Each structure stands twice: as C-alpha cells, then as structure tokens.
Amino acid sequence: MSAIFRLMRNKRLFILMIGLIVFIALMGFTLGRTRLTWPEKFVNDAFGAVQGVLYRPVGAVADFFHDLGRLSDVYKENEQFRQTVAQYTQDQIRFNMLEARNKELEELLGFTERQKNMDNYRYLAAQVVGSTSNPYEKTITVNLGSKNGIKPDMAVRTSDGLVGLVSKVKNFTSTVTLITNLDPSSSKGTPVSATFLSKPDSFGIIEYDEETKTLLMSKIEEKDKPADGDTVITSGLGSLFPKGIIIGTVRTSQVGDFGLTYTAAIEPAAKFEHLRDVFIIVVPEVDEP
Known part of the structure; x- marks a missing residue:
C-alpha cells in the first residue's frame, strides 16, 4: 500500500516535471517569432x-x-x-x-x-415722524424743533398745499395741528383767512365740518360767488398764515347766512393721509419803526 502511494507521488512529480519541460520548450520555441500559434491566440x-x-x-x-x-x-x-x-x-x-x-x-x-x-419766505424741510389717531386732535409730529429755529405758530405745508400750524415745540421735534382741526368757533385753533386765486379781493374763512368731514370756506360775499374748480389760497390777512399758499379747490358751493354769503366745500390740495415730507415756513421778521 505504501508502495502505491510512493508511486503516485512520484507520478505527480513526474507529471509536474514534464509540464515544466513542455512550458520551457514552448517558451524557447516562441522566442524570436512574430506570429502566434492558435493556442497562443486563444x-x-x-x-x-x-x-x-x-x-x-x-x-x-x-x-x-x-x-x-x-x-x-x-x-x-x-x-x-x-x-x-x-x-x-x-x-x-x-x-x-x-x-x-x-x-x-x-x-x-x-x-x-x-x-x-x-416771495421772501424760507422753507425748512422736515420729515413726519408721528401722527395722532385721535379724531378730535388731528396733529402730526415732525423732526425739527427749537434747535432748528422752529417756533410756535409757524405755518406748515407740502409741495401740494397747506397742512397746518406749529402748535408745540420741543428741542428736536414739533407738533403740527392740521387745518382740519383749526376751528374758528372755539379755542382749539386759529382760523385761516382765504381768497380765490382768480379773485384776489375776495375773502373767506376756512373751517372744518366734523359732521360732513369736509373743509369749508364760509363768509364769502355774494359778489365773489365761487365756481366749481376755483383755486383757494391763503390771503395773509387777519391770521398767522402767509399769503399765497394753496389750500385746495372748490368742489361745490351753496348759499348761506340768510342768502347774503356763500359757503364752498373745498377739496384739500395736501394729501393728509400720506404726509411724509413737509415744509415749515419761516416768515422774515419785520422790524418795527
């Protein structure tokens, strides 16, 4: 039995030697050739x-x-x-x-x-920094005060028209009362005297009707009967407002005070709901003689 195993081992060694000899022979045979055999190609x-x-x-x-x-x-x-x-x-x-x-x-x-x-007026540009929501006290706050030369009773306007009057002044801010709160029949404010641009000699008083929420020009003489579309400006007479500032235009008019005068409803020129930039009007002081 042991002889058989030895023979098989010898056969494996013999086969391995034969394979090695064949491989060496093939290597030697292919050396120097440019063409390959079909097994090599395969x-x-x-x-x-x-x-x-x-x-x-x-x-x-x-x-x-x-x-x-x-x-x-x-x-x-x-x-x-x-x-x-x-x-x-x-x-x-x-x-x-x-x-x-x-x-x-x-x-x-x-x-x-x-x-x-x-004219000789000086205009100080100011920005609106606040407003009141109280319907009975229509005011705005601007960012100029006494440090900027602002004083009470200075008129305020926009590029469109009249806005109101400076009522309170602090160091760096001022309170402006709107013309819709300047009631000539009470102590709340100062009336605005007005005239028609086309009739410089006419006269009227601007007030605000709380019931109708309308700006009115009253006490217009019969000879100055207003027409729709007439431009209303400040007259500069009997009030603190400089002359020539546009207030608005006549929307409608009617007879008042026993038929002797007229009252006109005015469409304001200034846009009170969108106030951003205003001008505070500085009127030159007139030296007394």
Whole structure:
C-alpha cells in the first residue's frame, strides 16, 4: 500500500516535471517569432475578453463618481449664481428706492427754489415722524424743533398745499395741528383767512365740518360767488398764515347766512393721509419803526 502511494507521488512529480519541460520548450520555441500559434491566440483572446468584461464595470463606476463630482461642482455654481441674482435683485430694489427718493427730493428742492423767487419766505424741510389717531386732535409730529429755529405758530405745508400750524415745540421735534382741526368757533385753533386765486379781493374763512368731514370756506360775499374748480389760497390777512399758499379747490358751493354769503366745500390740495415730507415756513421778521 505504501508502495502505491510512493508511486503516485512520484507520478505527480513526474507529471509536474514534464509540464515544466513542455512550458520551457514552448517558451524557447516562441522566442524570436512574430506570429502566434492558435493556442497562443486563444489564450490572448480569452484574456482580452476577460479584461474587457472587467474593465467596463470598473470604468463605469469611475465615470459615475466622476459625474458625481461634476454634479457637485454644478450645484455649487448654481448656488453661487442664485446668490448673485438675489443680491442683484436686492441692489436693484435699493437703487430704485434711492432713485425715487432722489427724484422726490429734487422736486421738493425745485419747489423751494421756485417759491424763493416768488416771495421772501424760507422753507425748512422736515420729515413726519408721528401722527395722532385721535379724531378730535388731528396733529402730526415732525423732526425739527427749537434747535432748528422752529417756533410756535409757524405755518406748515407740502409741495401740494397747506397742512397746518406749529402748535408745540420741543428741542428736536414739533407738533403740527392740521387745518382740519383749526376751528374758528372755539379755542382749539386759529382760523385761516382765504381768497380765490382768480379773485384776489375776495375773502373767506376756512373751517372744518366734523359732521360732513369736509373743509369749508364760509363768509364769502355774494359778489365773489365761487365756481366749481376755483383755486383757494391763503390771503395773509387777519391770521398767522402767509399769503399765497394753496389750500385746495372748490368742489361745490351753496348759499348761506340768510342768502347774503356763500359757503364752498373745498377739496384739500395736501394729501393728509400720506404726509411724509413737509415744509415749515419761516416768515422774515419785520422790524418795527
């Protein structure tokens, strides 16, 4: 039995030696040749096919990760683009707001220059910083006070028309009572004397009707019968308001006071619901003789 195992082991060794001799012979036989035998071709083709099969999935995986990297770069570029667009939009909004504000201030400046050529009044531009919600006390607060030369009883207007009168002054702010709260029949305020632009010699008193919520011009003489659309301005007589400030236009009129005078409903020129910038009128002081 042991002899058989030894023989088998010897046979394995013998076969291994024969295979080695054949391999060496083949190597020696193929050395220096440019053409391959069909077994060599078969081995090469088989190896190439296996290599191709293995290379394609590996290449696909590599391409996949490469594409993922490119997608990440594209996402970052898109994110930067979105941020740039958002910043541009915000800058455009700021630019439009600044442009509109500059245009508004230029118009206001143009107004003051025109008015300076018409009279000797000085106009201090102020911003509205507050208003009352009390319907019985219609006032606004502006950002100029005694430190800016503001005094009580100075008239206030916008570029459109008359707004009111300074009633209280602090160091850095002032309270302005609106003309809709200047009631000539009580101690709440000071009446506004007015005239028609087309009839400089006419006269009337501006008051506010709480019941109808309407600005009225009363005590108009019969000879100065108002017409719809007439422009009403301050007369500068008997009141603290400088002359020539637009108050509004006549909307309707009717006979009053026993048929001897007229009363006109006035459409205010100033937009009281949208007060942002106003002018405080500084009238030159006249030296007494």
